[in-house]
Amino acid sequence: MKKFLEDFKKFALRGNVLDMAVGVIIGGAFTGIVTALTANFINPLLSMIMTGTPGVDANGVAWTAGAAVSAFLTTVINFIITAFVLFCLIRGMNKLMSIGKKPAAPAAPTTKKCPYCCSEIPIEATRCGHCTSELK
Numbered sequence: 001m002k003k004f005l006e007d008f009k010k011f012a013l014r015g016n017v018l019d020m021a022v023g024v025i026i027g028g029a030f031t032g033i034v035t036a037l038t039a040n041f042i043n044p045l046l047s048m049i050m051t052g053t054p055g056v057d058a059n060g061v062a063w064t065a066g067a068a069v070s071a072f073l074t075t076v077i078n079f080i081i082t083a084f085v086l087f088c089l090i091r092g093m094n095k096l097m098s099i100g101k102k103p104a105a106p107a108a109p110t111t112k113k114c115p116y117c118c119s120e121i122p123i124e125a126t127r128c129g130h131c132t133s134e135l136k
């Protein structure tokens, strides 16, 4: 049961939590754009086709092109600002994360070159496995 819970924890935390949060926020902001497009342009267009008048906008006021465009632009600008702020935030976070990390040290060599036949042999070898020369 303990192993099962550990596996579940690994599974749940596998993805980057930050990436997921960004996805949710961007998704929410994008939903706003789609909603604004529907409420300001598609619904009035359908109403126009069905009844001959564009009907009322999202605020219950008679639809006008200027109000619809401005409401839609507000949502788009809102989305752009949200995305830009998130971008700056993530950039800052990535910089912070990279400050603590040191570049990985190169791995210690485990092989050496035989001076007689130039083959790769284990570093602790006292006799070459390829040319059988004795090494000091």
Ligand SMILES: [Zn+2]
Residues within 6 Å of the ligand: 114, 115, 116, 117, 118, 119, 128, 129, 130, 131, 132, 133
């Ligand atoms: Zn050799």
